[in-house]
Amino acid sequence: MTEVSTKHVLFWFASLLKQYRWRVAGAVVALLVASSAWLVLGQGIRYAIDKGFVADNSDVLNQAVIAVLVICTVASFATYCRFYLMTWLGERISADIRVQVFRHLMTLPPSFFAKIRTGEVISRFTSDTAVLQTVIGMSLSMALRSSITFTGALLLMLITSPMLTFCVLLAVPAVLVPIRLLAPQVRIYARRSQDKIADLGAHIDQSLHEIMTVQAFNAQAEESNQFTRSVEDAMSTAKMRVHYRSLLIGFIMLLSLTAIIIIAWIGARQVFSGDMTGGELSAFLFYAVMAGGSIATISEVIGEVQRGVGASERLLELLATPATIQSGDVPLVLTKGHPPAITFDNITFAYPGSCPLFHQLSLTIRAGEKVALVGASGAGKTTLFQLMLRFYDVQQGQIRIGTQPISSLKLEALRAHIAIVTQEPVVFATTVMENIRYGNIHASDDAVLKAAKAAFAHEFIDRLDNGYHTELGERGVRLSGGQKQRIAIARAILADRPVLLLDEATSALDAMSERMVQQALNTLMEGRTTIVIAHRLATVQHADRIVVMDKGTIVATGSHEVLLKNDTLYREYAELQLLT
């Protein structure tokens, strides 16, 4: 957890507000007009009492009332402008922060998302930015208004009665004590409170995504109990925050009201002794109440700003997370129809915080070759794909595409040349058409249809309610495993890239569809460098070469026939799968 100072956060807000400087200026002008108008009102009251009321002059009283009405109208209009502009700025800034954080998240490597829960990130987006929206839209404007009002009121108090103003100033340090003591507590509990809300977000995310497993194992009650405990936990932290905030407000209120009462008492004695007029005392008290009210508002705002700092800490933490995978600057240019060779040259790799998985592993896949990776679960097959796509970087050695080390290539260029079909096919919550088009966002509808046909997906898509325009629901819940796989294959076909990575691409298909998709894949593999991971040897018998892996090492390579003859591990696999 990084400690972020209030100053740092205010600077951040200022940098975000900079591009809306005209609106900020407008809000400040409106604020000044409104505050000045309210302050002038005090003078109007003084005039009305001394010259109209006390002097029994109804003409002056009428004029004073008209003046007061005009002042009120100006003040109300200025308040409308200030409120509108500041609230707009609050909404705008939190929207900008959401975009800024999302753009940054898109650049972070999978290792970051392996550590953090999605629900937590979502909560940071929604609840933390909502806090900032209030802080910028309401609290900062209130603070500014109150500071101006306070300064103005103090000045006018000074003009009305310097002696009484001096008494007021004596009370100011007393008000600062609770602010110093209690504001940090508010901030600490605000941050904890936001963390607990993030935990709730993560819990909801997990329970709802895995709802079938939850219900199948009759775990609804346990899930609900756990959630209730988390909610109560969040509640008790929020209670502490509210406690310190209320304490802060209460103390300041008590201190400022006591000061006003004492000053009114001194002032009243001055009126008795004739040192002050009744109108002067009324005006002075009007300003004193205004100044006291401003201090009370500022104290509330301090609590709120501390809450904002707590929320910003978490967003700034996300923004400060570096994208550990650094892009190179060499563009990768391949000639169409000339797929590249891929070389793993003496690579050593360990996942963060784990023991090394690969130790000086070397493997060369020739240009246009179809290589199958087989081996027990956990042997490191999928990891090789992840390294190729630079989701992780190797600690030693080099991976080359053609002759270029992938670390020197532009990340975007590297990935633009690789199409992958992952073990768990990914389907987005949009239409079939858009799901396939994800492989090439510029592809025409016709090209999408062609790809779907080649992946043997067209037939089932046609039978869906709305054909290619059917919405697939979150994570493609409306499709079977095999259907999802065919959508993923169609996407790879449409992407039309020189390197193809297939991770168990046909595992969820029935024998009939598998045969058809295998044909589609065979066509797709033509003229590309392909690496296929497969548990089922039947699907890889026709690969140019089979690489047998075990616990992060390559134990044998060769054709199906050669391996059957020479490699015991492969023979065991084959026997288990009745391929001998």
Ligand SMILES: Nc1ncnc2c1ncn2[C@@H]1O[C@H](COP(=O)(O)OP(=O)(O)OP(=O)(O)O)[C@@H](O)[C@H]1O
């Ligand atoms: N993100 C990760 N962090 C730490 N360790 C990981 C991570 N992903 C995988 N591993 C570990 O690395 C090893 C290799 O995993 P990998 O997924 O590459 O195996 P695989 O051969 O593809 O297995 P399978 O056939 O079951 O998919 C496993 O022991 C696994 O526990």
